[in-house]
Amino acid sequence: MSKPSGQRSKGVNGWLLSTPALVLLLLAASGPLLIVAAYSVMEKGDYSGVRWVLSGEGWFRVLFERDIFDQTVSLADANLSIFWRSVKLSIATTLITFFLGLPTAWFIATRPASSRAFWLFLITIPFWTNLLIRTFAIMEVIRNQGILNTALMKSGLISEPIQILYTDTAVLIGMAYVYLPLMVLPLYAAVDRFDFKLIEAGYDLYASRWQILRRVILPIIKPGIIAGSILVFIPSLGAYVTPRVLGGGKNMMIGNFIELQFGQGQNWPLGAALSTVLLLVVLVSLVVYTRVSSRDNQDG
Amino acid sequence: MAKPRAFDVTTLPGFTFIAILSFVLLYAPIVTLVVYSFNGGNSVNQWGGFSLEWYVVAFNNAAVQDATMRSLIIALWAAVISTSVATLAALGTTRRGKFKGQTVIYIIINQPLMVPEIVTAVALLIFFSSVKLATGYSGLGYLILAHSAFCIPFAYLPIRARLEGMDTAMETAAADLYATPLQTFRYVTLPLLLPGVIAGAMLAFIISLDNVVITEFVKSAGQDTLPTYMLGQLRRALTPEVNAISTTLLALTIFILIAFALVTKKRN
Numbered sequence: 001m002s003k004p005s006g007q008r009s010k011g012v013n014g015w016l017l018s019t020p021a022l023v024l025l026l027l028a029a030s031g032p033l034l035i036v037a038a039y040s041v042m043e044k045g046d047y048s049g050v051r052w053v054l055s056g057e058g059w060f061r062v063l064f065e066r067d068i069f070d071q072t073v074s075l076a077d078a079n080l081s082i083f084w085r086s087v088k089l090s091i092a093t094t095l096i097t098f099f100l101g102l103p104t105a106w107f108i109a110t111r112p113a114s115s116r117a118f119w120l121f122l123i124t125i126p127f128w129t130n131l132l133i134r135t136f137a138i139m140e141v142i143r144n145q146g147i148l149n150t151a152l153m154k155s156g157l158i159s160e161p162i163q164i165l166y167t168d169t170a171v172l173i174g175m176a177y178v179y180l181p182l183m184v185l186p187l188y189a190a191v192d193r194f195d196f197k198l199i200e201a202g203y204d205l206y207a208s209r210w211q212i213l214r215r216v217i218l219p220i221i222k223p224g225i226i227a228g229s230i231l232v233f234i235p236s237l238g239a240y241v242t243p244r245v246l247g248g249g250k251n252m253m254i255g256n257f258i259e260l261q262f263g264q265g266q267n268w269p270l271g272a273a274l275s276t277v278l279l280l281v282v283l284v285s286l287v288v289y290t291r292v293s294s295r296d297n298q299d300g
Numbered sequence: 301m302a303k304p305r306a307f308d309v310t311t312l313p314g315f316t317f318i319a320i321l322s323f324v325l326l327y328a329p330i331v332t333l334v335v336y337s338f339n340g341g342n343s344v345n346q347w348g349g350f351s352l353e354w355y356v357v358a359f360n361n362a363a364v365q366d367a368t369m370r371s372l373i374i375a376l377w378a379a380v381i382s383t384s385v386a387t388l389a390a391l392g393t394t395r396r397g398k399f400k401g402q403t404v405i406y407i408i409i410n411q412p413l414m415v416p417e418i419v420t421a422v423a424l425l426i427f428f429s430s431v432k433l434a435t436g437y438s439g440l441g442y443l444i445l446a447h448s449a450f451c452i453p454f455a456y457l458p459i460r461a462r463l464e465g466m467d468t469a470m471e472t473a474a475a476d477l478y479a480t481p482l483q484t485f486r487y488v489t490l491p492l493l494l495p496g497v498i499a500g501a502m503l504a505f506i507i508s509l510d511n512v513v514i515t516e517f518v519k520s521a522g523q524d525t526l527p528t529y530m531l532g533q534l535r536r537a538l539t540p541e542v543n544a545i546s547t548t549l550l551a552l553t554i555f556i557l558i559a560f561a562l563v564t565k566k567r568n
Contacts, residue, residue, distance in 0.1 A: 011399035017392025021385040028449035032423035107319030110310040130510040133546040137329035199309040238416025255418040
């Protein structure tokens with residue numbers, strides 16, 4: 001490491017030292033994404049893989065299907081219902097985690113400094129705990145002989161167990177459960193910076209509690225709300241493990257549908273096209289996020 | 301930030317209730333899982349008294365032993381590789397002011413945090429399957445490579461945070477005393493940076509150990525790690541054995557997190 005002398009040497013050093021990490025990432029993370037995009041415009045191979053012939057069939061099949069006999073084109077209802085379920089469940093997950101997450105973040109940020117680290121640690125444990133383990137845990141609770149149904153039956157509220165497992169509701173409960181920490185952490189970061197004197201000022205000016213929340217708190221912590229929502233929405237939309245375990249085979253989301261194309265479905269171009277769609281949605285959300293947060297920063 | 305104490309403006313109606321509810325909802329399932337892992341008897345539905353039976357079953361299961369070894373080997377390699385390259389990258393991208401292309405480096409390093417795992421998994425499946433075909437090699441190397449890559453941002457963040465909080469005066473002093481750049485790095489920078497490096501390695505280790513989706517797509521036949529083994533078990537039925545494995549992994553995660561908290565707290 002030579003002494004930093006001038007803009008040029010800083011840049012050279014920066015790139016040089018970053019090279020091993022960049023090579024590894026381009027080889028085993030970013031680079032292969034380009035192959036996916038390329039595969040999406042190839043012709044489907046006989047069993048799996050692709051033939052090296054350009055074809056729009058993969059993209060066509062994302063939304064449409066052809067009748068086997070007379071080749072008439074129609075919308076692929078099965079695909080549309082999977083997309084709709086994915087979007088619907090992801091939005092619902094984001095909303096649930098927000099309504100649970102905001103009070104939780106607020107609660108942690110208003111604890112005395114000495115115990116705040118403890119409450120925060122309680123959020124970080126589930127955050128770092130294996131997603132599969134947390135999905136198993138929620139399965140223990142909601143399955144037919146699980147504690148929820150057992151408790152409800154013992155109390156006499158129901159006589160038959162409610163079938164929650166392997167429904168959309170199960171997937172929703174599971175996703176809200178596993179992604180809640182992702183909402184709480186950025187919200188906490190925003191609330192922690194919040195100046196509580198502003199609330200006092202609001203009360204002095206005869207604002208109601210609702211007005212304080214709506215007109216003072218929410219606008220100020222908006223960047224945290226957007227960050228949390230994106231952090232929950234993106235993994236929800238691409239969720240694979242949770243819908244597979246809790247949704248059973250039937251209640252697929254996009255992630256499972258993509259896997260199907262590379263497994264039994266044997267349609268790699270379609271799978272690649274679906275992956276590219278997912279990637280584009282994520283990209284757009286991130287661009288929107290950067291725009292909104294940089295605008296907010298300019299507003300001061 | 302001093303908060304007014306007399307009239308507590310920080311309380312909002314219902315917030316404390318929902319917050320407590322959230323903590324209960326977060327922990328009740330995990331506690332249930334842990335409790336049921338100590339359940340004696342063959343049924344997952346009935347409490348048959350406290351027993352370590354399922355831990356014995358799990359630890360004596362050859363498939364579990366193999367998967368555990370594989371998980372640990374991959375996680376160790378991934379932690380070492382990702383932390384090494386992340387340390388270099390952090391040294392290159394902090395404390396030197398802005399340089400051209402820095403944003404590009406940030407985006408590439410953080411890319412695994414943004415791209416849905418399923419997309420990366422599919423991309424690696426396509427890429428590695430043709431490499432496998434071309435080279436004939438189908439060992440653990442692919443998994444180690446994939447894990448090393450997606451662990452980089454997790455290793456990078458704490459190291460960068462540590463570097464940004466570090467004073468450059470010590471290094472300047474070393475250089476003034478005619479230390480070579482390598483000596484300065486070895487005897488000044490690295491020891492100061494070490495807590496960040498250890499923290500980064502810990503996070504990388506946990507992230508690798510926990511990975512399901514990418515591993516599931518990249519692994520060759522007979523290369524189950526602990527999480528993919530558990531996912532496979534679920535195709536049949538929920539067994540108390542899976543609960544026992546989950547509880548063990550959970551304990552390991554909490555142990556590493558506490559160690560992480562101690563390492564980062566002590567020096568900061």
